[in-house]
Amino acid sequence: MGKPNGVPAPAVRRLSLYLRQLESLAGRQQSTVSSRQLGASLDLTDAQVRKDLAYFGQFGHPGIGYRVEELIVQVRRILGTDKSWNVLLVGMGNLGRALMSYRGFAKKGFHVVAAFDNDASVIGQTVDGPRPIVVQRMEDMAKTVKSLNIRLAVLTIPAGEAQDVADRVLAAGVRGILNFAPVTLRKADCAVAAVDLAVHLEQLSFRLAGGDA
Amino acid sequence: MGKPNGVPAPAVRRLSLYLRQLESLAGRQQSTVSSRQLGASLDLTDAQVRKDLAYFGQFGHPGIGYRVEELIVQVRRILGTDKSWNVLLVGMGNLGRALMSYRGFAKKGFHVVAAFDNDASVIGQTVDGPRPIVVQRMEDMAKTVKSLNIRLAVLTIPAGEAQDVADRVLAAGVRGILNFAPVTLRKADCAVAAVDLAVHLEQLSFRLAGGDA
DNA sequence: TTTTGTGAATTGCTTCACAGCA
DNA sequence: TGCTGTGAAGCAATTCACAAAA
Structure with a gap:
């Protein structure tokens, strides 16, 4: 197959x-x-x-x-997008909230159905999105992943926490990670895609600073 | 050189x-x-x-x-990041605002010093960031680019407007573009880096849906 | 015609393996 | 010994060029 x-x-x-x-x-x-x-x-x-x-x-x-x-x-x-995918998001900072309400995901069949943070002052808050969602404690992740059949995770968290959170997310049963933290994750046979925003600007500055032109 | x-x-x-x-x-x-x-x-x-x-x-x-x-x-x-770079941002939606206050840019020497939008209800607003900034009209771009010596632009705008805005940004004197809109820009000899968030999730779904495993 | 699908040729990137230096 | 820098070898990806199909 x-x-x-x-x-x-x-x-x-x-x-x-x-x-x-x-x-x-x-x-x-x-x-x-x-x-x-x-x-x-x-x-x-x-x-x-x-x-x-x-x-x-x-x-x-x-x-x-x-x-x-x-x-x-x-x-x-x-690509596997003929079926829809449930996605969780960890890290309710500015970027995390922005991605929650990003319409481009749903358009392609990716649905953010759960949100997590380790900050007590954020847990329990309702965040906006296609459907509003209540931010959960990290401890509830495994149960939520199972009950909502979540297979992908988006990490919008600081670099220092990324590896720990990645380990936890995988342990909870997630199979693929979209990582916005500026670190390379040690991946234990799972799919990882990385987006480092600063890296992209560096590539531009290289090209403008004599890199090729 | x-x-x-x-x-x-x-x-x-x-x-x-x-x-x-x-x-x-x-x-x-x-x-x-x-x-x-x-x-x-x-x-x-x-x-x-x-x-x-x-x-x-x-x-x-x-x-x-x-x-x-x-x-x-x-x-x-x-990479050219021994010197700092002034950057402008177009599109004050959720993603644009999130990037305004993203610390990772400044850490690498990229400073968002100007913000633009074409929505009259947003123009004139002050948006948060390392330094708060007033959102300007698109018409003021050329002047601002010159006076602040801006060389890079970040576009967080809808796909339909992206090419027009890119043309305008280049005409204003910007030399490189970081494009978050889900379109491929016709680039007239300038540096372009593209980040399509949905594309990254598709790559993950491919790998999980029998793509290689 | 126009345009695909594909073996063959080419270009480009990565890995190997080792001389040379500390 | 430990480690870099690098030509040579090997592998991977792209482009060429053309037979076949509409």
Whole structure:
């Protein structure tokens, strides 16, 4: 049932971008798209687009291109977003609260259904979101993960606490972590994605400070 | 004066991670570190670490390793964060406000010194941050960029407005963009870094939904 | 025509393995 | 001994180029 393992990681990253662009095309009522068109909109070659998609199946139609709606369905299935995912969030600081009410998650089928913090003054508060949610104690995590079938966690906490919280979240039964703390997590065979906001600015400053130009 | 162009992009990305780890080591009073140690903490091989650093110079000491404080200075210089950068932020929604008060930026020398929005009810408001800032009209951008010597912009705006705002920001004199909108920007020879929060969750769902495991 | 899917060629990145230095 | 810096080897990803299909 698992897909073949010869898929380059960069191809999987681009799959998300293809989906995003396809959804945009669908919104503009465009019914088919060529690999050249799709690639141009993302700064990729047509060959790259075709090769990436071909890792997962034959979705195109020679002479026509790809049917937008059809390909959306396929890519969602490949990415696993044809079903919805329940997500928990740890860390109710500014960033955590902002992500709670971020509509982009729900649009893609990710639903923040539980929120945690270790600060007693925050626990019990109701935070806004698509559905308002009461912030829970960390101790209640395992029970909540089980009862709500949560499989993903978003960590918006200070670097010093991140590893401990990650361990706890995994122990509670979560399978994947989106980590905003500026540390690399020791991961015990679980999926981890990291977003370090400062790192991205550093990459820009490198490029502007003689890095390439 | 520019560094040679044979540097792989992945090496530059890792440079930020090395710096983060080195700063952590410095905080714990560790004075030297070997490529093996540094690599292990980031899930990289020792050879990878040495090769990455060697693209930029000879910083190590055979038999000793790398002197932590010394290497921090060098890496900051390479990344361009030995000097501070003025940054503007467009889009005062939840995410924008959260980033305004995010301490991680200032810690790395990035200072949000101006904020913009196109919503009349937000313009003129004071938003919190390291220094509180008054939200300006988009029309004032060019003047502000020049007077405060702003070189980077962070965009936390809806996808539909992103390209227009990016064009405007570049016209105002900004040289690099950190884009949180879920669209790929047509970039006219400027540096762009993209953070799409939903994309990261999709990568996790792929890995959990039979993608590799 | 137009456009896909794909083996072959190419480019790029990582790992190996070891000389040289402390 | 312990460790770096680096050419050479190996592996991975991208691009090329063309047969096949509509």
